[in-house]
Amino acid sequence: MMATDQGSTRKEFRSTARLKSVMAQHFHELDRAAQEGSPKIAWCTSVGPAELLRAMGFLVYFPENHGAVLGASRKAMEYIPLANALGYSPEICSYLTSDVGAYLKGETPLSRSYGLKSVPRPDVLVYNTNQCRDVQDWFHFYGREFGVPVMGITSPRGVEEVTEAHIEDVARQMKALVPALERISGNSLDMDRLREVVALSRRCSDLWKEVLETASHVPSPWTFFDHTIHMGPAVVARGTREAVDYYEELLEELKERIENGVAAVEGERHRLYWEGMPIWGKLRDLSTLFQRLRSSIVASTYCNSWIFTDFDPDDPFRSMAKAYTNIFICHAEGWKEDYIERMVRQFQIDGIIFHDARTCPNNSNTRYGMPQRLEKRLGIPCLVIHGDLNDLRCYSEEQAVTNIEAFVEQLEER
Numbered sequence: 001m002m003a004t005d006q007g008s009t010r011k012e013f014r015s016t017a018r019l020k021s022v023m024a025q026h027f028h029e030l031d032r033a034a035q036e037g038s039p040k041i042a043w044c045t046s047v048g049p050a051e052l053l054r055a056m057g058f059l060v061y062f063p064e065n066h067g068a069v070l071g072a073s074r075k076a077m078e079y080i081p082l083a084n085a086l087g088y089s090p091e092i093c094s095y096l097t098s099d100v101g102a103y104l105k106g107e108t109p110l111s112r113s114y115g116l117k118s119v120p121r122p123d124v125l126v127y128n129t130n131q132c133r134d135v136q137d138w139f140h141f142y143g144r145e146f147g148v149p150v151m152g153i154t155s156p157r158g159v160e161e162v163t164e165a166h167i168e169d170v171a172r173q174m175k176a177l178v179p180a181l182e183r184i185s186g187n188s189l190d191m192d193r194l195r196e197v198v199a200l201s202r203r204c205s206d207l208w209k210e211v212l213e214t215a216s217h218v219p220s221p222w223t224f225f226d227h228t229i230h231m232g233p234a235v236v237a238r239g240t241r242e243a244v245d246y247y248e249e250l251l252e253e254l255k256e257r258i259e260n261g262v263a264a265v266e267g268e269r270h271r272l273y274w275e276g277m278p279i280w281g282k283l284r285d286l287s288t289l290f291q292r293l294r295s296s297i298v299a300s301t302y303c304n305s306w307i308f309t310d311f312d313p314d315d316p317f318r319s320m321a322k323a324y325t326n327i328f329i330c331h332a333e334g335w336k337e338d339y340i341e342r343m344v345r346q347f348q349i350d351g352i353i354f355h356d357a358r359t360c361p362n363n364s365n366t367r368y369g370m371p372q373r374l375e376k377r378l379g380i381p382c383l384v385i386h387g388d389l390n391d392l393r394c395y396s397e398e399q400a401v402t403n404i405e406a407f408v409e410q411l412e413e414r
């Protein structure tokens with residue numbers, strides 16, 4: 001979630017220094033806690049109940065963030081076969097297989113970046129299946145390895161609209177985690193603290209939304225490739241003051257860019273939407289390619305996934321349940337198409353690129369006719385690229401570049 005190997009053609013942000021310090025603080029705190037045995041550490045899925053865990057005094061570690069870093073470092077292909085050898089198929093989530101493989105090999109890119117000897121040992125693992133089932137199996141692997149409890153929330157998927165019944169169900173499951181979490185953390189749940197954390201998460205989410213929306217300006221002051229770097233705090237530090245302060249600073253810088261007419265892509269000619277997972281190991285090359293083609297990827301489903309406008313500190317459990325069930329990935333095709341249509345209008349999009357990620361059917365919206373329906377409905381072209389989030393053996397660069405160039409040519413002709 002924080003790719004750091006971007007190309008030189010990208011315009012760097014001043015706030016990147018602050019970003020690095022927020023991320024470093026996150027990992028150093030976890031490392032210290034792992035060594036001292038306090039505070040307790042909870043591993044959490046990326047759209048899991050992080051607010052509850054934080055409010056109960058846990059430090060929260062996100063294995064998916066680690067998965068993304070493994071992808072960006074292009075080391076994933078070394079690790080995936082080790083997980084395959086244990087019976088974790090090459091067809092399942094390559095975050096899971098690269099993360100498990102790196103663990104088996106006793107390596108982590110956090111050593112080089114932050115000086116950690118290993119990922120911080122969990123005291124408990126808490127998942128939410130709102131995004132997929134893979135996270136549940138991933139966490140159970142580590143539950144067995146470390147001999148610590150694994151617990152979670154089973155969420156509805158493919159919903160047309162989130163109903164009261166869904167919210168009740170998920171809120172009840174979240175509340176049911178509390179007694180066990182109290183035993184593990186040694187702290188009882190303080191509702192005022194929970195309200196405070198939910199308020200901070202809401203503020204972080206509102207700011208993340210606002211910074212992303214600056215890309216609706218023509219020309220856009222930043223692109224998807226910047227977003228994938230700057231989303232780090234929204235993922236790993238939501239619910240903290242540091243994340244809020246960080247996005248306030250970034251927002252100022254983006255406003256400055258707009259005032260000064262700074263374009264992320266010089267001579268921006270086309271504005272694109274990215275649907276699906278990032279191809280972590282190829283962000284630099286893709287960023288350079290789109291710069292060359294004078295095309296700005298101004299919005300994406302992926303980076304929007306950490307906008308949770310339903311958080312309400314006055315009603316923490318129900319609003320967390322609603323926020324985490326109302327995410328894009330939980331919805332049915334029709335809802336998703338309406339959502340993308342709103343994005344296309346808001347960001348003045350000329351074309352959509354769908355990434356069909358081999359090992360993540362959950363975040364690949366290409367397999368049931370959506371690109372074809374959207375082309376017809378919105379009157380703009382869609383391109384499907386075949387690849388993967390981490391496993392670059394599923395990605396043919398030559399073919400992708402040829403297809404993207406042809407796609408942009410098609411946009412030129414329009």
Ligand code: SF4
Binds near residue numbers: 064094132135363389
């Ligand atoms: S949503 Fe996709 S990438 Fe994320 S954990 Fe699940 S399978 Fe992996």
